[in-house]
Amino acid sequence: MAEIKYEIIETLGVLSENAKGWKKELNLISWNDREPKYDLREWDPEHEKMGKGITLSLVEIEELKKILEHIG
Template identity: 45%
Template sequence: MAKTQFEIIEVLHQFPKAENAVYRKELCVVEWFGNGPKYDLRGWNEDHTKMTKGIILTEEELKELVEVAEGFLY
């Protein structure tokens, strides 16, 4: 199995960690396999060596998500 290649360029936000949780959800700018930076939302362990499944968004997709979310958030 090939090793996952990534570089966390910037951690934009860390969500509160659930009690007894191993992973903390973070919104980061990450470069995957040298394909340029993207916005990334997933769980990471403390030293960023292990991760959960997540989503990767372009800048346009993130803007659209924020716009859509503003329409239905209470």
């Protein structure tokens, strides 16, 4: 399996942290030297290991924002 290259361009916020120090973060990340996208997933304290997550374009994050505004 090919290695996945990533660069965290900006950490936008931390949603939570578990007892082992892993944090659920919203980051702007460039995957495999591509245009940065918004990414929500758990990371270990050193940002070397990651959990499953979702990656969203700017259009998708704007739509998500509209949905969340109606939740409360």
